[in-house]
Amino acid sequence: MSDELDITGGITRMESAFGSGDGDQDAQATVAQKAEIKGAIFEQSYRPWRGTLGPRWVRNYSIYRHHVYGLFTSKGHRHYPIMVRLTILGIFLFSLSPVAMLFLASMGGNGDFGEVLSRLWGINRYNLWGQVLGFFPRNMCMWPLLTALVVGGMISDDRSNGTSAIYFSRPVNRIDYTAMKFLSSAVVLGFVIVFSYILYYTGAIVFRGEGWAFLIDTFPMFLGGLLAGLLLVLTYTSIGLALSSISQSRFFAGVAFLATIYGTKMVAFLIESQFDSSILYIFSPYDVLAHIGQWLLGIESNYDHSLAFSVVSLLLMNGISIALLASRVSSLEVTRE
Amino acid sequence: MAPESTPLPLIEARALRKLYGPHLALEDVNLAIPHGATGLLGPNGAGKSTLFKCILGLIKATSGDGHVLGHDMRTEGHLIRSKIGYMPEYDSLDPGLNAIDQVRYSGELLGMNSSAATQRAHEVLEYVGLKDQRYRKIETFSTGMKQATKLACALIHDPEILICDEPTNGLDQRARNFMLQTLRRTVTDGGRSVIMSSHVMDDVQEVCDRIVMIHKGKIVVEGKIDELVSQVESEIEISVWGGASEMESQLVSMGMPVRRLGRNMRVSKSSEETYSKIMEAASLCGVQVRKMSDYEPDLEDIFLLIMDRLGEEVKGTDDLMTDEHRGLPV
Numbered sequence: 265m266s267d268e269l270d271i272t273g274g275i276t277r278m279e280s281a282f283g284s285g286d287g288d289q290d291a292q293a294t295v296a297q298k299a300e301i302k303g304a305i306f307e308q309s310y311r312p313w314r315g316t317l318g319p320r321w322v323r324n325y326s327i328y329r330h331h332v333y334g335l336f337t338s339k340g341h342r343h344y345p346i347m348v349r350l351t352i353l354g355i356f357l358f359s360l361s362p363v364a365m366l367f368l369a370s371m372g373g374n375g376d377f378g379e380v381l382s383r384l385w386g387i388n389r390y391n392l393w394g395q396v397l398g399f400f401p402r403n404m405c406m407w408p409l410l411t412a413l414v415v416g417g418m419i420s421d422d423r424s425n426g427t428s429a430i431y432f433s434r435p436v437n438r439i440d441y442t443a444m445k446f447l448s449s450a451v452v453l454g455f456v457i458v459f460s461y462i463l464y465y466t467g468a469i470v471f472r473g474e475g476w477a478f479l480i481d482t483f484p485m486f487l488g489g490l491l492a493g494l495l496l497v498l499t500y501t502s503i504g505l506a507l508s509s510i511s512q513s514r515f516f517a518g519v520a521f522l523a524t525i526y527g528t529k530m531v532a533f534l535i536e537s538q539f540d541s542s543i544l545y546i547f548s549p550y551d552v553l554a555h556i557g558q559w560l561l562g563i564e565s566n567y568d569h570s571l572a573f574s575v576v577s578l579l580l581m582n583g584i585s586i587a588l589l590a591s592r593v594s595s596l597e598v599t600r601e
Numbered sequence: 602m603a604p605e606s607t608p609l610p611l612i613e614a615r616a617l618r619k620l621y622g623p624h625l626a627l628e629d630v631n632l633a634i635p636h637g638a639t640g641l642l643g644p645n646g647a648g649k650s651t652l653f654k655c656i657l658g659l660i661k662a663t664s665g666d667g668h669v670l671g672h673d674m675r676t677e678g679h680l681i682r683s684k685i686g687y688m689p690e691y692d693s694l695d696p697g698l699n700a701i702d703q704v705r706y707s708g709e710l711l712g713m714n715s716s717a718a719t720q721r722a723h724e725v726l727e728y729v730g731l732k733d734q735r736y737r738k739i740e741t742f743s744t745g746m747k748q749a750t751k752l753a754c755a756l757i758h759d760p761e762i763l764i765c766d767e768p769t770n771g772l773d774q775r776a777r778n779f780m781l782q783t784l785r786r787t788v789t790d791g792g793r794s795v796i797m798s799s800h801v802m803d804d805v806q807e808v809c810d811r812i813v814m815i816h817k818g819k820i821v822v823e824g825k826i827d828e829l830v831s832q833v834e835s836e837i838e839i840s841v842w843g844g845a846s847e848m849e850s851q852l853v854s855m856g857m858p859v860r861r862l863g864r865n866m867r868v869s870k871s872s873e874e875t876y877s878k879i880m881e882a883a884s885l886c887g888v889q890v891r892k893m894s895d896y897e898p899d900l901e902d903i904f905l906l907i908m909d910r911l912g913e914e915v916k917g918t919d920d921l922m923t924d925e926h927r928g929l930p931v
Contacts, residue, residue: 308783310791311724313759317683317712326709340705343697426693430754433657433687434710435679598659599650599689599766 323436324444331418331448348413352456355406359460362395363467370471387468387482389563392489395461396496397557399529403550407500408525410456415449415504415521417514419593424512428596442505442593450501458493465489485561492557499549499578502585509592525550542568546577553578610635611762611794612656614667614674619651619660619818626651628818629665634796638788640805640826641798642904643815649798652815653764656796657682670761683711686755690766690798693751696740700731700750703739707754718757725753729783745776752783763787765797769804777804784808802900812900816911826900833898833906835870836860839879840892851882867896 334342335349344352365385372378385391397403422428431441465486469478503524508517528548535544545551545567555574558565565571610633617630627648643649654660656669658678667674669681694703701722708718726735729749734742739750748768755763768784769777785808787793799805805812806826814822822829841848845864852859852868855878860867868879876893883890 308728308730308786310728310787310793312791313721313724313757315713315717315721315758317758318714319712322712322714323710326706326715330706330709340699340702343695421695425695426689426691427695429687429689429691429693430707431710432659433682433685433689434707435682435712436710437679598657598687599653 320435320440323434324440327431327436327441327444328448328451331445332451335414335452351413352410352452355410356456356460359395359402359406359456360463362391362464363471366464366468366471370473382472386472387465387478387485389485389561392461392465392485393492393557393561393563395464396457396489396493397550397554399550399554403525403554407453407457407496408522411453411500411504412518412521414452415501415508416518417508418445418449418505419508419589419596420511420514420517423509423596429598432596432598438590438593438596442589446501446505446589449505450497453497453501454494457497458490461489461493488560488562489557492553492560495556495578496553499553499582502582502589503549506585506588506592509589542566543573545569546573549578549581552581609671612667612669612796614655614665616665617655617662617667618664619648619655620663626818627655627662630815630818630820632667632813632820632823634794634813635811636794637811638785638795638797638809640809640812640900641796641815642802642805642812643798644908647815648818649815650766651818653687653766653798656764657685657687683758684761686758686760686763688748688751688755688763688765688768690770692747694739694747694754697738699736699738700726700742700746700753701735703750704735704753704757708757711758713758721757721759722753725756726750728756729753730779743776744771745773745780748772748776748780749783752780756787759791760793762794762796765795767799768797769799769801781807802904806900812903814904814907816907821911822903822907826903829903830898830900833902836867836896836898837870837875837879838865838867838892838894838896839890840865841883842889842891844886844888847886848882848888851886852879855882857882870895 329341331342333340334344335352362385365381369378369381369385372381395402422431432438465482468474500521504517504521507520507524508514511517511520525548529545529550532542532544532548532551536542545555546569551567552574555565555567555571556578559571567574612632612634614630614632617627617632618625619627630652641649641652651660655662655667655674658669658672658674658681661675670684672680672684674681698706701719704722704726705715705718708721709715713721723732723735726732729752731746731749731753734746739747742750748770752765752768755765763784765784768780772780781804784795784797788795788808795808797805797808809826811825812822812829813820841864845861845866849859849861849866852866857871857875857878858869868875879893880890
């Protein structure tokens with residue numbers, strides 16, 4: 265081959281076949297990912313937050329909402345198992361049964377059927393007392409079970425899951441925490457117990473077409489029953505929360521509450537039947553409330569002992585429960601549980 | 602030249618003392634923690650938790666005073682806690698909630714409104730690597746995911762100080778690395794300060810540039826890790842074959858302090874002649890020196906040295922760890 269032979273710019277057979285020499289050297293492949301971030305799943309970057317924190321009531325309302333809304337929707341709020349929610353719904357519907365009977369009575373017109381239903385379920389002192397404080401079925405099957413289900417895990421869950429740290433490492437103080445837990449429980453119990461009582465009374469007025477005279481006659485009784493209902497809600501909540509605060513198990517707290525209500529009643533009943541004395545009923549939360557409720561509604565007392573014993577006992581029960589609750593909540597830890 | 606201005610410490614304590622009945626939990630603690638990452642070290646029961654509680658304003662010191670971000674520890678705990686993110690050591694999550702709801706709720710407990718808390722919960726869960734798991738229930742989470750959720754809860758309000766109590770407890774290597782990287786990034790990229798307690802010195806060294814060591818309620822060491830490491834005397838690490846015990850005795854008899862672990866020994870380096878003295882000792886004992894190099898001290902050495910000087914029988918930080926720290930079932 266001579267030295268003069270110039271081969272620059274020539275095309276090889278390979279380049280002719282695959283076209284890789286004519287401008288292809290500048291070509292760029294389009295790929296889905298840049299080579300330098302190969303293997304990275306996400307890019308971690310810290311983003312600041314420039315918002316402002318709300319005041320104390322905002323924090324407290326969030327505690328209240330978390331516990332109460334959870335009953336209606338578990339999404340995003342405290343989780344109540346479906347069976348608990350169904351049981352509470354069942355109790356609520358059953359507590360409204362007198363309203364249904366009054367509705368039936370109103371449908372029966374002036375006939376015997378309507379008259380019988382009205383006499384059995386209509387508004388009077390005994391029925392108003394029974395709607396809140398009757399032992400069977402309400403205080404035997406419904407209210408204690410409702411309290412055990414709602415209040416049982418209210419604080420014990422925080423103790424067992426360690427979630428107390430989430431509260432107390434934030435600007436939530438122990439008084440607010442306890443007060444909001446108390447309020448949340450009382451609102452749920454109140455919704456079932458007191459609201460059903462109010463519906464019963466208003467239902468009677470609406471279904472029977474009662475007028476002002478009826479209202480004037482019965483309203484004081486209604487208020488007495490309302491106060492008795494509120495006392496029941498407060499007392500059951502105090503005792504239930506105190507039991508919840510001393511345990512790490514919602515089951516223990518619930519069963520302990522049922523045992524307290526039924527056990528004290530049973531012991532007092534046995535003593536009364538053997539020794540003909542009702543004094544031990546002052547240890548039974550239900551009977552103390554029933555006694556005071558009878559006085560508030562102006563009906564004859566079932567108990568031999570003085571009302572003052574029941575009043576003092578009620579104050580002591582609530583006082584001891586709240587003292588125990590406060591003491592146990594103050595022991596909830598942030599750094600270790 | 603004008604003197605370099607020193608920024609005010611974020612946390613400052615003077616003669617802080619805390620008594621639980623007759624038990625002295627903190628004894629005259631003087632502390633100044635500046636911006637950055639600080640490791641809080643100490644054996645179990647040293648007073649770390651008590652110090653955290655004081656910093657968070659949860660307990661009142663018996664005497665002394667202190668300020669966190671300019672707020673009085675004794676009277677303005679609620680203000681301090683709104684500016685601090687605290688990541689507890691133990692489980693503190695509701696297993697029945699989704700991660701997003703748990704983090705949102707923790708934001709609401711700080712006073713964030715619901716929509717802001719929800720938006721921020723998405724951001725921080727992405728930051729801690731749980732973007733794809735945020736709608737899963739916490740009861741289905743692994744330990745690493747739970748730790749990340751706790752970190753997200755602590756970060757939701759973009760706190761000025763993040764306090765992490767044993768953040769790598771029970772984590773596998775991958776989750777541990779990610780957690781440490783996240784904490785480091787929070788300091789470097791986010792400009793926040795981190796205070797972490799840990800028994801794992803490597804973790805502290807990876808994240809922090811300063812340490813505070815506490816022992817029996819007293820601060821025994823406080824300072825930058827680099828500066829402390831430079832104060833530890835140099836050592837030569839050797840690995841011998843055949844007659845390690847004889848070699849150890851020979852070195853001691855030649856006036857060279859030795860720390861021995863099996864066939865590996867560390868000999869105090871007094872001068873450059875130490876190398877030849879070691880070889881001479883090996884020759885006298887008839888053992889092979891298979892490896893000889895300068896040993897770079899780390900935080901573990903500082904810790905052991907201090908524990909040794911305090912008369913504590915600690916062979917390694919592993920002695921301080923429980924099964925829970927190692928992620929083993931308890």
